[in-house]
Amino acid sequence: MKRLLPLLFFVPVLFLFTRCHRAPYAETNKQYRDSAHRFAREIERNPAGQTMATAQPWVGAVNFNLRKPNIVVLHHTAQGGCDTTLRTFTLQRTQVSAHYVVCREGVVHHMLNDYLRAWHAGAGRWGNIQDVNSSSIGIEIDNNGVEPFSEAQLAATLQLLDTLRRKYAIPAANFIGHADVAPTRKNDPSVLFPWKRFADAGYGLWWSDTTNVQVPTGFNAIDALRIIGYDVRDSSAVFATFRRKYLGREAKGTLDADEQKVLYTLYRKFLQ
Numbered sequence: 001m002k003r004l005l006p007l008l009f010f011v012p013v014l015f016l017f018t019r020c021h022r023a024p025y026a027e028t029n030k031q032y033r034d035s036a037h038r039f040a041r042e043i044e045r046n047p048a049g050q051t052m053a054t055a056q057p058w059v060g061a062v063n064f065n066l067r068k069p070n071i072v073v074l075h076h077t078a079q080g081g082c083d084t085t086l087r088t089f090t091l092q093r094t095q096v097s098a099h100y101v102v103c104r105e106g107v108v109h110h111m112l113n114d115y116l117r118a119w120h121a122g123a124g125r126w127g128n129i130q131d132v133n134s135s136s137i138g139i140e141i142d143n144n145g146v147e148p149f150s151e152a153q154l155a156a157t158l159q160l161l162d163t164l165r166r167k168y169a170i171p172a173a174n175f176i177g178h179a180d181v182a183p184t185r186k187n188d189p190s191v192l193f194p195w196k197r198f199a200d201a202g203y204g205l206w207w208s209d210t211t212n213v214q215v216p217t218g219f220n221a222i223d224a225l226r227i228i229g230y231d232v233r234d235s236s237a238v239f240a241t242f243r244r245k246y247l248g249r250e251a252k253g254t255l256d257a258d259e260q261k262v263l264y265t266l267y268r269k270f271l272q
């Protein structure tokens with residue numbers, strides 16, 4: 001019996017250690033599954049939803065499917081690493097989440113089903129869309145906002161975007177950054193993100209050579225930015241966002257003649 005007592009103490013400790021070590025998110029994964037099942041049960045209980053129909057009996061349409069995302073929003077995490085971001089997205093009090101997290105070494109965490117609505121974009125708009133979360137996929141790239149992105153995570157992000165583009169037929173112009181939808185609040189995925197490389201691969205649009213470009217008389221930069229998709233109510237914030245993304249620099253003020261040429265070539269691509 002004396003030999004057995006240490007063993008009886010050791011076994012539950014080992015069990016708890018192994019459980020914590022191998023499945024640190026077991027409890028939050030259960031919360032995820034419970035929530036997903038709750039949504040499914042709600043549809044099953046009331047497939048018609050809350051309607052104002054007066055006709056009886058109810059007649060259900062047979063031609064439908066799941067809503068699908070049409071926008072991809074790229075972020076940088078601005079946190080201490082992937083582990084910190086994963087924890088942030090598994091704490092209810094933070095009220096934030098994303099569908100994917102791409103770590104520095106290229107590991108991709110798929111945290112939320114693409115058909116579910118993540119809480120990543122916050123208040124913002126893109127074109128006529130005022131609830132970006134409801135029509136988008138959010139991708140968080142592990143980066144503090146002041147350092148270069150690693151080649152491994154850029155390659156992994158490109159591969160992920162290829163999968164999403166093929167699966168949901170997302171147009172090139174709808175691969176955007178968080179700052180695009182919230183220029184007054186956000187600057188991610190930072191001035192160091194290689195947007196041209198991604199645009200060349202088909203994820204976003206890019207401007208053309210401006211050597212012989214003549215900007216027409218009366219060209220309105222604010223109208224051009226609005227047509228591209230920006231919320232232009234704060235023009236200074238939008239000018240700063242445009243420079244950060246398309247010119248790779250941080251600056252304020254109205255656009256100069258050369259910058260207007262860049263905007264003009266980009267604007268024409270959005271009209272095509």
